[in-house]
Amino acid sequence: MSQPERSAEIAALYQEMILDHYRRPRNKGTLESPDAEAQMRNPLCGDEIDLQVNFAGDTVGDLRFSGRGCSISQASASMMTQIVKGKSTAEVDAIRNRFRDLMLGDQSAATDSVLGSLRALSGVSRFPARVKCALLAWNALESALQGRRG
């Protein structure tokens, strides 16, 4: 790949929306009495996500994340909390699976409206070393939901 092509991919990766979520993360913090929580670590680069979830019946009522790491891991967590809030666990599963498709380079996912603003992260799929960063929060969410299902 030529240097200009690579530079264009970098520009596509660091979109303004991602940098905005990195600088001003949404739903960052902790809940008073969470129904479920999960911690995820990326041992390769040290990214950390701690996720707490409260449920309202079968839907995700509220959730908060804390942690530290690169812009991709933290922005992905912030964007995830926005999109799953108020969704049923079945809907969350569907979005999570589709987001994983997006990270693995599935072109059809990049235009799938179910992903909403998460599509801003589509550039990550061109950087295999960074896919884990983007999936970290989603893996934490999966773990938290599984913990609840027991």
Add this chain to the structure above:
Amino acid sequence: MNLRPDFPLLANNPELHYLDSAATSHKPSVVLDAIRDFYETSNANPHRGAYALSVRATECYHQARIDIARFLGAGDSDALIFTRGTTEGLNLVAGSWGRANVGRGDEIVVTALDHHANFVPWQQLALEKGATLRICELTADGELDLDCLRGLVTARTKIVAFNHVSNALGTINPVKDIVRMVREQSSAITVCDGAQSAPHLQVSYDDLGVDFYAFSGHKMLGPMGLGGLIGRRELLEGMPPYQSGGDMIEFVYDDRSTWNELPHKFEAGTPNAADAVGLAAAVKYLTGIGMDRVLTHERTLMAAAQSRLEAIDGLRIYGPPVGMRSGVVSFTLEDVHPHDLATILDGEGVCIRAGHHCAQPLMRRLNVVATARASFYVYNDESDVEALLLGIMKARDIFGYVTA
């Protein structure tokens, strides 16, 4: 010094700025040719056949050992055991000498500056044997706190493990002083991780005085998958084998076996003769440059990089002053995570390492999750420093840094 044409990968990618030689180095044509030549002219299983080709393979392997031992200043070349690399060499000492000699109540001293390869084997040995692991702390600028070390080494200490050069910060440790102090205060063995010193410094095993010294060929222009452990003969002869199988035995009875002499006792199975020949070609190449020139060249580039990095607002460099380091600069940039920085630099053709550098105990003490690390070697030049600086400025632009 313009050696880039000697390295095919770099010669074929003129836009690439490789600043991750502390992870692995590139290989000059002479190394690649030597490996190919071995397979084309001398390939047979060493130590096995009665035929001339096997004898030739044995001679190549034997000569490689002599050449590499001489390069590292080890007078007794049969006390150089070939391993897959530094990690295996250190595990060999922990698994063989350690298992046989460490027991409940004993103590093992390691340092907070060490790579996981020279930390985890000792931690696990201590857990297995009910021994205590003691950790030497660091001074504020990332050097070993020798007063702390002096306080940790006692009559109970069985092993003192440390690196010659830190992979994460480039700190060069005063190995001879450490060995002298350990000898004065204990009967412990000293184990030195030489992965980052063998490629960059003039190393003399005999002069350093350590009991064991482990190194990796792939960081010193040699092929991946071959390194070595140099040990004191009387220690090696007293140690049980690390692995068993072909080549390492003297005689196998139905109910017991006896062991071959050094170095074969610790080299079970078919040896990696081709890569040993490759590493011998690498040390010949390094000798041709001169190890004093290698370090001078790296330091010149590192100093140039450092003075320009220091001028960047919000950029913090870790480790001791340039004159006390090998060619490594470890740093963080305010508001830009090292992982993001590495991705943006990659977009500019600049390869650096971002992460914990397999030194999590050190990262905890520096109170960072990760750093960015640029490391220099013989094939780097000023254009690599230039590209690094431009890439860092680009990262700041992307992350919206606004100068006050």
